[in-house]
Amino acid sequence: MDDFQIVHIPEMLIVGIETKIKGDKEQLYKNVESLWSRFFREGVMNKIPNQKDNEILNIYSEYKKDNPVPQNCIMGKRVEFIDKKLPKGVMSIEIPAGKYMKFTAKGALPNCVREMWEFIHELEPEFSYAPSFEIYGPKTADPDNAEIDIYVAVK
Known part of the structure; x- marks a missing residue:
């Protein structure tokens, strides 16, 4: 496994779709x-x-302290700004600026x-x-030889 870096990420605005997670890691994988x-x-x-770029983000939110499985998963794209009226079936989330551990899978x-x-x-x-x-960019074009950056929010 590769080492990680500590990075500071600016606030990001995301628009996409979401699903609620009820269960364990296996259920999380199925939902994703x-x-x-x-x-x-x-x-x-x-x-x-x-849209700000061509990358797709898979976002995990609503963590509970006693459970590493997130309660919510959002798949979407970074946007420059969020329209007051979003298209039917999509939602928005703001990822706050903060400190993250960056890993590359x-x-x-x-x-x-x-x-x-x-x-x-x-x-x-x-x-x-x-x-x-997780950020899925150009290096994920080959699913057998992909590189995905994973950012974990830390204190």
């Missing part, structure tokens, strides 16, 4: 896979106004991401319980 399918099946990328999707999250939880970082997220 379902969200990916829905994101492309419903053409969500084309519905998001004011490398390998075949989705296994390399799952393995990196296992590694992260073994480190037992002092989570801040702000949203954590």
Whole structure:
């Protein structure tokens, strides 16, 4: 596993779709896979106004102190600003500026991401319980040899 960096991330505005997570890690994985399918099946990328770049973010939020599994998962894109009236079926979230541990998962999707999250939880970082997220950019074009940056909010 690669080492991590401590980075400061500016506030980000995200527009996308979400799903609630009820259960354990296996349920989380199923929900994330379902969200990916829905994101492309419903053409969500084309519905998001004011896109900032071509990257897709998978955001985990609503953590509980006694459970490392997030209660909410959002898949979306960074935007310059959030329209007052969003298209039907999409929502927005603000990721606050803050301190993050940055990891890079490398390998075949989705296994390399799952393995990196296992590694992260073994480190037992002092989570801040702000949203954590994965960024899927140009280096994910080959799903058998991908690189995904993972940002974990810490105190």
